[in-house]
Each structure stands twice: as structure tokens, then as C-alpha cells.
Amino acid sequence: MSxxxxxxxxGRAARLVLTVWxxxxxxxxxxxxxxxxxxxxxxxxxxxxxxxxDPSLVNAYEKRLGLHxxxxxxxxxxxxxxxxxxxGYSLSEFPATVNSIVLEALPWTFGLVISATLIxxxxxxxxxxxxxxxxxxxALRRILPITLLFSSLxxxxxxxxxxxxxxxxxxxxxxxxxxxxxxxxxxxLPFVSSVVSHAILPLLSVVLVQMGAxxxxxxxxxxxxxxxDYVMLAEAKGLRPHSVFLHYGIRTAILPQVTSLGLALGTxxxxxxxxxxxxxxPGLGNLLYQAILANDYTVIEGVAFFLxxxxxxxxxxxxxxxxxxxxxxxxxxx
Amino acid sequence: xxxxxxxxxSSAEQQPDAAGRGRRDNPWLNPMLLxxxxxxxxxFVTKWIAPLFVAKxxxxxxxxxxxxVPAWADPSVTHGFVANTGGHxxxxxxxxxDMLASMLIGIPQxxxxxxxxxxxxxxxxxxxxxxxxxFGGWIDAVIGTVTDVGIAIPGLAVLVVIASYVTDLxxxxxxxxxxxxxxxxxxxxxxxxxxxxxERGYVALARLSGAxxxxxxxxxxxxxxxxxxxxxxxxxxxxVILAVTGLEALGLAPSRYxxxxxxxxxxxxxxxxxxxxxxxxxxPVIALLGIFLALLGVTLGLDRVANPRLRGKx
Numbered sequence: 001m002s003x004x005x006x007x008x009x010x011g012r013a014a015r016l017v018l019t020v021w022x023x024x025x026x027x028x029x030x031x032x033x034x035x036x037x038x039x040x041x042x043x044x045x046x047x048x049x050x051x052x053x054d055p056s057l058v059n060a061y062e063k064r065l066g067l068h069x070x071x072x073x074x075x076x077x078x079x080x081x082x083x084x085x086x087x088g089y090s091l092s093e094f095p096a097t098v099n100s101i102v103l104e105a106l107p108w109t110f111g112l113v114i115s116a117t118l119i120x121x122x123x124x125x126x127x128x129x130x131x132x133x134x135x136x137x138x139a140l141r142r143i144l145p146i147t148l149l150f151s152s153l154x155x156x157x158x159x160x161x162x163x164x165x166x167x168x169x170x171x172x173x174x175x176x177x178x179x180x181x182x183x184x185x186x187x188x189l190p191f192v193s194s195v196v197s198h199a200i201l202p203l204l205s206v207v208l209v210q211m212g213a214x215x216x217x218x219x220x221x222x223x224x225x226x227x228x229d230y231v232m233l234a235e236a237k238g239l240r241p242h243s244v245f246l247h248y249g250i251r252t253a254i255l256p257q258v259t260s261l262g263l264a265l266g267t268x269x270x271x272x273x274x275x276x277x278x279x280x281x282p283g284l285g286n287l288l289y290q291a292i293l294a295n296d297y298t299v300i301e302g303v304a305f306f307l308x309x310x311x312x313x314x315x316x317x318x319x320x321x322x323x324x325x326x327x328x329x330x331x332x333x334x
Numbered sequence: 335x336x337x338x339x340x341x342x343x344s345s346a347e348q349q350p351d352a353a354g355r356g357r358r359d360n361p362w363l364n365p366m367l368l369x370x371x372x373x374x375x376x377x378f379v380t381k382w383i384a385p386l387f388v389a390k391x392x393x394x395x396x397x398x399x400x401x402x403v404p405a406w407a408d409p410s411v412t413h414g415f416v417a418n419t420g421g422h423x424x425x426x427x428x429x430x431x432d433m434l435a436s437m438l439i440g441i442p443q444x445x446x447x448x449x450x451x452x453x454x455x456x457x458x459x460x461x462x463x464x465x466x467x468x469f470g471g472w473i474d475a476v477i478g479t480v481t482d483v484g485i486a487i488p489g490l491a492v493l494v495v496i497a498s499y500v501t502d503l504x505x506x507x508x509x510x511x512x513x514x515x516x517x518x519x520x521x522x523x524x525x526x527x528x529x530x531x532x533e534r535g536y537v538a539l540a541r542l543s544g545a546x547x548x549x550x551x552x553x554x555x556x557x558x559x560x561x562x563x564x565x566x567x568x569x570x571x572x573x574v575i576l577a578v579t580g581l582e583a584l585g586l587a588p589s590r591y592x593x594x595x596x597x598x599x600x601x602x603x604x605x606x607x608x609x610x611x612x613x614x615x616x617x618p619v620i621a622l623l624g625i626f627l628a629l630l631g632v633t634l635g636l637d638r639v640a641n642p643r644l645r646g647k648x
Contacts, residue, residue, distance in 0.1 A: 015479070019486045026492050026514070031499035152630040154576050156583055157619050160598070163607050164615075175608060263485070270490040274580040278602060285584075292498055292585045300498050307491040315486060 004323055016316040021079075023308040027301065028078050032071070042091065042297050057094055087302040091295070098302035101287065106306065108178055109272060109283030112199065116206035117261065117268045123207065124214025125257055129250055131215060132222030135241055144215055151212025155271040159205035159278040166201060174198050176280035202279045206271050210264065217260060221253035228252075259322055262315035269311050367635025370568075373628035374445070377621070381442035384435075392435035393592055402426040404433075404613045415611070425613045427597070428604035436592040437617045443505065444594045445625065447578050450509035452570035455516025459570075460563065462521045467528025468551055477521070484518035490580060497586040508587055512574045519573070520566045527562050531555050561640035568632040575625060594618040 043058060081087070087098035124147070130136045131144045150158065166173045174180065179194040225231065226249060234244045276285030284303050291299035391397060402416045404425040418425060424433035466477035496511055497503070503511070531537065532555070540554050581587050582595020585603070589596065597618040601607070606614040 015483060015486070018479075019483050022483055023487045023492050026487075027495040030496045030511070030514075149627070149630070152572065152626045153623065154579060154626070156580065156598075157622055160607065160615055160619055164612065168607055168610060266486065266488050269488055270577075270580070273490060274583055277584060288494060289584050292494070295498075297498065301495055304491040304495045307488050311488045312486060 004320065008323070009320065012316055012319045016312050019312045020308055023312075024079060024082055024305070025075075027304060028075055057089060057091075060089070082305060087305065088298050090291075090299050091297060093296075098298050101299060102284070102302050102306050105282060105284050105287040105303075106310075108281060109269075109276065109285065110310070112202055112206070112272050112276070112281070112283060113265065113268045115199075116203050116210065116272065117264050119203065120207040120210035120268075121214055121257070121261065121264070124211040125218045125254065127211065128215035128218025128220075129222060129245075129253070132219035132226070132253070133245055133249060134226060135245070144219065147208075147212040147215050149212075150208045151210070151216075153209060154274070155205045155209040156274040156278050158208055159202065159275045162201050162205055163278065173201055178282050198279075198281070202272070202275050202281050205275050205278075206268060209271060210268060213264075214257065214260075217257055218253060221256055222249055225249050225253045262318040265314050265318075266311045269307055273307070361639045364635050364638050366631045366638070370628040370631030370633075370635060373624060374632070377441050377625065377628075378445050380438050381446075384438035384442075388432065388435040388438055390435070390439060390591070392432040393439045394590070395429045395431060397432055397435075398422055398426045398430050400426060400428055400430045401611065407613070414609075424617060427600060427614045428606070428611070429600065431592060431600075433613060433617055436597055437594075437621055439591050440593045440597055440618065441621050441625075443589075443591070444575060444579065444622075446505050447508050447512060448571045448575035448625075450505065451512030451516055451574040451578070452567055454509065454513035455570050455574070456520045456563065456567045458513070458517040459520025459524055459566070462517070463524030464528055464551055464555070466521070467525040468532060468547065468555075474525075477525070481518045481521045481525075484515070485522065487515075489515035490577060493577060493581055494584065494586060497581055501588065503587055504589075508578065509574075512578055515577065516570050516574050520570055523566050524559070524563065527559055528555060531558060561636050565633050565636035565640060568629050568636060572626060572629040572633075575622075575629075579622060594621055 085099065087102070090096050090098055090101055093101070127143055127147060130140050163175065167175045174197060178198050179185065179191060180198075183191045183194045185191055231244060231248050234248045235241075272283070273285035273288060275281070276283045277289040280286055284307060288300060288303045290296075291303065398421075399416045399419070401414075402422055402425045403418055405418045405420070405423045407418065407425070416426075422432050422434065424437070426432055427436070462477050462481070466474040466481075493511065493515065500507070500511075537550060537554055540550050545554070578587070579593075579595035579598065582593055583598045583602065585599050587595075592600070595618075598615060601611070601615040601618070604611070604614065606612075
């Protein structure tokens with residue numbers, strides 16, 4: 001039972017390559033449309049650093065950026081470096097490479113993005129299911145407008161308000177960071193509980209924003225599903241309402257929800273990046289923020305590259321899983 | 335305005351005993367849409383009203399004493415901060431910017447970027463979406479692929495890199511860069527709408543009577559799509575403002591005069607929440623809340639215009 005045809009996989013892989021390439025190209029071209037080249041800016045910054053900047057670093061970058069080569073040459077070098085995952089050195093913390101800095105921050109962000117996406121998927125779908133089922137209590141249906149209100153707001157804004165309430169006013173949850181200074185990182189209870197308590201507010205701010213879209217999608221699908229003939233047949237057969245709800249309503253309506261998970265990862269990543277700066281959470285977003293403050297161009301580009309790659313690859317992997325979930329996905333088309 | 339008359343008729347059918355169908359039945363005059371537009375207009379005219387109340391230079395760094403509490407704040411709050419000396423109703427931030435002036439200058443600036451960026455993005459979306467949906471075939475396939483790829487790129491990541499290199503952007507430059515990531519979703523939404531409109535009877539009728547493709551597209555389909563286009567526009571404005579305040583909160587796209595995002599960025603850098611300076615982070619958050627809720631109101635209101643079935647439900 002091979003559900004993955006060669007054509008489908010190749011098509012999705014081509015889209016993955018196209019997405020990463022287009023993102024990289026935009027990052028290369030647009031800054032160079034202005035008066036000064038970013039490469040010059042990096043060298044100028046390194047040279048102006050005086051004692052701080054290592055001459056060997058300046059030399060390395062002049063060579064690496066190929067300042068005296070043609071733009072085409074610079075562009076091909078840039079792509080080649082990206083393919084080899086060679087992001088060079090951090091400008092503000094010289095001996096450290098961009099890769100090592102990014103890899104340290106990566107797990108925190110991925111943890112936030114993935115758990116936020118999954119929690120909001122489950123909660124949003126549940127709320128949407130309650131909204132969309134004609135037999136659910138009237139009082140429960142009032143939740144939808146509230147989730148909708150939240151979903152129109154930026155996550156970082158909700159984060160600021162949550163931080164004010166829970167940390168500044170009520171002293172319930174910690175202010176910043178991913179774990180307290182007095183715990184030893186490792187598989188021990190104090191560390192784990194510290195990580196969890198630090199993650200609650202950042203997670204909550206992203207989940208509150210994401211939930212609305214899932215609820216809307218589920219509600220819409222369920223309303224369509226409940227008017228299908230097979231639901232009427234199930235009811236006519238005398239099946240219990242909750243059994244019809246679970247096995248006939250939810251089961252069909254949930255599939256398109258799963259298909260949107262890929263896109264949700266992208267939006268969640270964008271939301272999480274800014275939220276991290278509010279909570280000084282040591283992930284990619286906070287790294288990006290620090291790099292922007294320090295004018296550390298190589299780290300900025302490195303973080304952007306990893307974000308694009310991470311989101312595109314996860315979307316690609318999800319695309320490969322769908323056909324197993326939904327036999328109706330047409331492999332010949334698209 | 336084919337759509338308006340037909341919608342008015344359909345809503346009149348729902349309430350046959352309504353005596354006069356005047357303003358009340360016009361779907362464009364629903365309260366959500368009107369209040370949303372009203373709030374946005376009110377916020378936008380601060381651009382012209384602000385100079386009457388505050389001097390622009392009040393919003394610059396060092397215009398007044400740092401950390402001044404708002405005029406109505408309880409004196410006990412002033413512990414560690416400067417007591418209000420008058421003339422600064424909302425107090426000042428950690429760098430001596432007058433908060434009222436910052437808001438009155440920041441709100442229209444943020445709105446301008448949102449409107450302009452979304453305007454360009456939706457215009458591109460209309461052209462591409464209509465072309466793809468109407469002609470189909472390989473044109474649709476190419477536009478569809480490019481749109482899919484455009485949606486898949488995490489816009490913020492690319493925007494961050496661009497904004498970190500190009501620093502002297504201004505409103506127009508910032509809007510152009512925002513538009514770069516604002517077009518794919520409108521393109522996809524409008525393409526879908528055109529596809530369904532294309533199959534309607536009136537299009538077939540126009541084609542039978544010998545109308546040319548551009549004429550059908552712009553004379554027949556476009557007017558019927560207005561509510562969808564407007565709703566897409568409102569959503570895109572929301573998305574652009576979200577992205578631009580996010581960028582600014584990260585400390586990018588700096589400008590001499592504050593915007594809503596840069597005020598939030600300054601507040602975060604100055605640990606405003608930790609220090610209890612609610613009058614620093616509060617005003618930009620409330621202003622953004624107003625803008626986003628107003629845009630949500632406009633979107634939902636326009637939805638009601640586009641989908642007659644939604645009407646009647648509260």
C-alpha cells in the first residue's frame with residue numbers, strides 16, 4: 001500500500017528547495033539594492049572595532065564575502081556557504097561560530113513552537129467541536145467569540161500583559177529566562193519544574209493567539225459534516241448522540257485540521273520569535289534580539305536561515321505524513 | 335453595484351414584514367463594520383489633530399525628565415520615579431519622551447505603514463489572483479506555485495535580515511518591504527473566489543453576449559468581489575501591522591520619532607514591566623489593542639456583507 005507516489009514526493013521536495021532558495025535570495029538581493037552593500041557594512045564594523053576586532057577575522061570575512069568579486073560570484077558563494085551550513089563566525093563573540101550559538105538556542109525555540117502548536121491544536125479543535133455541534137450546551141458556545149478576539153492580537157502583546165499580571169502583580173510565575181539560576185540542568189525534578197514554570201507564560205501567549213484559528217476551522221468543518229447524509233443515517237439508526245459526535249462528526253472534520261498543521265508551524269515560529277524577546281527566553285528569538293542590538297549580522301542571518309530551514313523542513317515532513325492520514329488526498333494532482 | 339441591490343433584496347426576503355427598507359437593511363451599514371471603521375478613522379486623524387495638542391519634539395529622547403508618572407497616578411506609586419510636574423498627562427518614559435506625544439505620533443505612523451503595505455500587497459494579490467483564477471491552465475499553475483512558496487517562507491525571518499541592513503527606511507520603504515510578504519495570502523484567497531464566481535450564470539451570460547475577458551473580469555466579477563477584497567484588505571492590514579510592530583519590538587526599523595512597536599521595544603529594553611512602569615508599556619499595548627480589534631470588527635462586518643447567510647445571527 002504505497003501511498004506516496006514518486007511524483008508527489010518529488011513535487012513537495014522541489015517546493016522545499018524552492019522555498020529555502022527564494023528566502024535566501026531575498027535576504028541576499030534586497031539589502032544590496034540600497035546604497036551601501038551589507039558586506040561593506042560588516043567589514044566596516046569589524047575594522048572600526050579597533051582593538052576588539054581581530055585582524056584575522058577582518059581578513060577572513062573580506063575573503064569569505066568576496067568583496068572585490070562580481071555580485072554573481074558573491075551570490076553563488078553565499079548559496080554555497082548556506083548549503084554547507086557554513087555560517088562563519090559571530091561578529092560580537094568572535095571565536096564562537098554562528099552554528100554553535102544557534103544550536104544552543106535551537107532546542108528552546110523548537111520546544112516552544114512544537115508544544116504551542118500542539119496545545120493550541122488540541123484546545124482549539126476541542127472548542128471548535130463544541131461550537132460546531134448542534135447539541136452542545138448553549139453556554140459553552142459563548143467561548144468562540146473570546147478565542148476569536150485573542151487570535152486577532154499579536155502574541156507578544158498578550159505576553160506583555162501576562163507578564164505584568166502573573167509576574168509583576170501577583171508574583172506567581174518567573175519573569176524571564178528558561179530556568180532559574182539555582183537549579184542544575186539535567187534530568188532532575190527541580191530543573192524540570194523550573195523549566196515548566198518558566199515556559200507557562202510564553203506558551204500561554206502563543207496558544208491564546210493560535211487557538212482561535214483552529215476553533216474556527218473545526219467549527220466550519222463540523223457544520224458541513226453534520227449536514228452530510230451519513231450523519232443523518234447514523235442518527236436514524238439510533239446511535240447515541242455522543243457516539244455520532246465522536247465517530248461520525250469529529251473523525252471526518254478533524255482531517256483538514258491536521259492538514260493545516262504545516263502552515264501553523266510557520267506562523268507559530270514567527271509569533272514565538274517575538275514572544276521570546278518579551279520573556280528573555282533563551283531561544284532563537286532572543287538570540288536574534290541580542291544580535292540585532294549588537295549589530296551581529298552573521299548571527300542575524302544564521303538565525304533567519306535556520307528558521308526558514310526549520311519551518312520548511314517540518315512542513316515538508318508533514319506533507320509526507322498526510323497521505324497516510326487522509327486517503328482522499330489526491331496524489332496525482334498538484 | 336449589482337451586489338448591493340441583490341443583497342438588499344435577499345435580506346428583505348428574510349423579513350417580509352419590515353415596513354420600510356432603508357438604511358437598516360443596507361448590509362454595508364452593519365454596526366461591526368461601522369464601529370471598526372470609526373475607531374480606525376478616529377485613530378488616523380490624530381495625524382492632523384496631534385500637532386494642535388503636543389509639540390512633535392516632545393516625543394524625542396530627553397524632551398523631559400525621565401520616568402515621570404502620569405498626572406493622575408497615586409503619589410505613593412512615585413517611589414523611585416519622578417513626580418508629575420504637569421504638562422505630561424501620560425507621564426514620560428525612561429528616556430524622557432512624553433508618552434502622550436509618543437502615542438499621538440506613533441499611532442498614525444503605524445497605521446500608515448499598515449494601510450500602504452497592505453494596499454500594495456492586495457493590489458498585487460488582485461492582479462495575480464484574478465489572472466490565475468480567470469485564465470487557469472499553466473498561468474494558474476505558475477502563479478499557484480509561486481504563491482505557495484511565498485506563503486511557506488517565514489516572512490519575519492527574511493524581514494529581520496532585510497531590516498537589519500537597510501536602516502533608513504521611512505514609511506514608504508517600510509511599506510514596500512512589508513508588501514513583499516503581504517501579497518501571497520490575498521492572491522490565494524481571491525483566486526479561490528474568482529474560481530467560484532467564474533462558474534456563476536451572469537459570467538456565462540456576459541461571455542455569450544460577446545464580452546471580452548478583461549471586460550468580464552473588471553466589469554462583471556470585480557464589483558461582485560468588492561466585499562471579499564475589502565475583507566482581505568482589512569485582514570492584510572492587520573497582518574502587516576502585526577509584522578511591523580514585531581520587527582520594531584525586536585529593535586529593528588529604528589526611527590527618530592517613536593512608533594508603537596519602537597515604544598514597546600524601548601519599554602522592553604528599559605525593563606518597564608519589571609520596574610512597574612505600566613504607563614510606558616501600557617499605552618502602545620492599548621493602542622494596538624484598539625487597532626487590531628477595530629480591524630477585526632471591519633473584517634467580520636464585511637463578512638456579513640459578503641455572506642448574506644451570516645446576517646440575522648447576532
